[in-house]
Amino acid sequence: MLGGVARVMRAVRPGPATEERLLRWSWSSRDAGSLDEYLVVGWQNPRINVQSILVRHALVRRLFGSEFEDLMHAEIDFAIELNEVLRLESARRNVRMGAFLDPERRAEIRDVSSVIADREADFEERWRATLASRSGPKVSVIEFACGSANDYRAFADYGLAPFLDYLGIDLNPKNVANARRRFPAVRFEIGNAMDTKQADRSFDVAIASDLFEHLPIPVAAQVLAEAARVARHAVVLSFFNMAEVPEHDDRPVAAYHWNLLSRARYEEALRRSFTNVSVTPIADWLQREFGYKHSYNRSAYTFVAQRD
């Protein structure tokens, strides 16, 4: 039904305005409880999700330089170890891991995840203890598509939040309400990443995770330009469906998108605004640097692009 309506809307009035309405509608149609939970369990749990960890590490480097490289390396080793426990346990129980809105599937994933419950907070405690003795100027951060404070929860739990002057925006009012309920004193606002209404270079860092694939290709280009515009120093972007292909592959799904993005095209676009662009193809990197062969997503990429 949603797919049919979306097809008609796209045919009658193609373009970014229609796509924005479809995006808002599709994300808002989900129930608030599911939105609050579905991207933070299983592989998406920010404590053990390598891309979430790399976002935190990029912020720590911006704050403290290379002081904590050993701890960061150890944290990736730890994440790999727990990812592997989850992989084996999900195979043993024959549970398909993923990001699901269906509560029964999430309950299965929670059951699988119970095998790491006694260890998953180990690095949370280490980071809290490490950062507790620190002080210094804050880094201002804008997060595009912050969901229900999915990654901010970890910024708070890991002791990073006191060092951040943070604004999270999301198109979906239910996500923003969830985020505000958890963190009433933090700025979470309903907003469109295409046009944030923020001044040029008004944040040190702009971050966005798992957003660009869900946008029409021209809208995603606009969002990238917006991130580059508002970021004074750096952008940190996580992608879940990217490949070494020459062009983006536009894949509309019902009311939104599930595009396959070209790494080369994003790198090229970022090099227009940033002097230093580092690209981490997660699965290859984990294999090459850490000897881990079973990354759950071979299409995951993290970009850190910096001006300085």
Ligand SMILES: C[S@@+](CC[C@H](N)C(=O)[O-])C[C@H]1O[C@@H](n2cnc3c(N)ncnc32)[C@H](O)[C@@H]1O
């Ligand atoms: C797959 S979720 C990712 C959420 C979070 N970044 C994470 O990684 O857990 C995509 C999010 O993008 C939001 N979104 C989609 N289009 C947007 C737009 N144009 N501006 C702001 N948020 C948008 C949706 O409401 C949804 O919360």
